[in-house]
Amino acid sequence: MRFVSLFIIFIAFGFVYLFSLSSNIIFQDSYKHAMHEAQKLHKNVLILVGRDVKDNLIKDFLNSFEDDSLLKAISKKNVFLIIDVNNEIFGEINLKRSPVLFFVDSKSEQVKAAYIGSIKDTVQYNQEFLNYALGVSKLDNIIHKNNESNNYEVNTFHDKVFFYKTLGGHWRLKMNGQDKKLLPSKIKLKEFLVFKDENEKNFYAFPKSLKGSIYFSEADNEEWKLFGQIKS
Numbered sequence: 001m002r003f004v005s006l007f008i009i010f011i012a013f014g015f016v017y018l019f020s021l022s023s024n025i026i027f028q029d030s031y032k033h034a035m036h037e038a039q040k041l042h043k044n045v046l047i048l049v050g051r052d053v054k055d056n057l058i059k060d061f062l063n064s065f066e067d068d069s070l071l072k073a074i075s076k077k078n079v080f081l082i083i084d085v086n087n088e089i090f091g092e093i094n095l096k097r098s099p100v101l102f103f104v105d106s107k108s109e110q111v112k113a114a115y116i117g118s119i120k121d122t123v124q125y126n127q128e129f130l131n132y133a134l135g136v137s138k139l140d141n142i143i144h145k146n147n148e149s150n151n152y153e154v155n156t157f158h159d160k161v162f163f164y165k166t167l168g169g170h171w172r173l174k175m176n177g178q179d180k181k182l183l184p185s186k187i188k189l190k191e192f193l194v195f196k197d198e199n200e201k202n203f204y205a206f207p208k209s210l211k212g213s214i215y216f217s218e219a220d221n222e223e224w225k226l227f228g229q230i231k232s
Helices: 002-023 031-041 054-063 068-077 119-125 127-133 147-152
Strands: 044-049 078-083 100-105 110-116 153-155 161-165 171-175 178-184 192-197 203-207 213-217 225-229
Touching (some): 031 044, 054 078, 068 127, 100 127, 110 161, 119 127, 171 192
Parallel strands (some): 044 078
Antiparallel strands (some): 044 100, 161 171, 171 178, 178 192, 213 225
16 A cells, blocks of 8 residues: 555656646747747747647647656757647748648747657657757758748758848848848739849849849849759
8 A cells, every 4th residue: 555655646746747748838829929038048949830739739749748857958958849730930931741840040030940740759760859959969951851941941052142042931032141131023924923122122033933043133123143953
């Protein structure tokens, strides 16, 4: 009887510990709030996207950590954001498979890495994921883990020039170390997306298919010139 009592106490303590640990972790459901908090705390944003309700996604995420100290360490480096079927941003992502874990650099709001598949397998067996989550590897380069990330990035054959889309739905241009915000242009081209540089008068157009050539114009009434070739 004494053994049974001790066993019950042990189980109860485990649940209390897990509850206290998870209760200290805030799972944001607003992209804007998560990004603001991450920028304020100098953290990255770890986004879990899944075709389920928020509570179930959180439970699966927490259960994927066998070592609670690891979860604590990851929470020190990242702000957690849950995007579920009820989130307004879910339609923009339009994933073919789920769940997916995204890493987003809060400074540029740029998707740096994406992992598709079982959360448990990613957390327990993917060392690259852990390196990012723990801040061992810096998010300096774009990491292509799957075709889904192509929806958020348009690369050129020049390694230091590319366009990318934030999860907030805004396109930006990274060129020679500069990070430029792009605004939707009033110019309409049938097969192209057209954007205007926020700080300059340059216009950029790249095909909606994300294949082929990118063009630019220094004014809205000037001819389009070749800017670069999209690297598939």
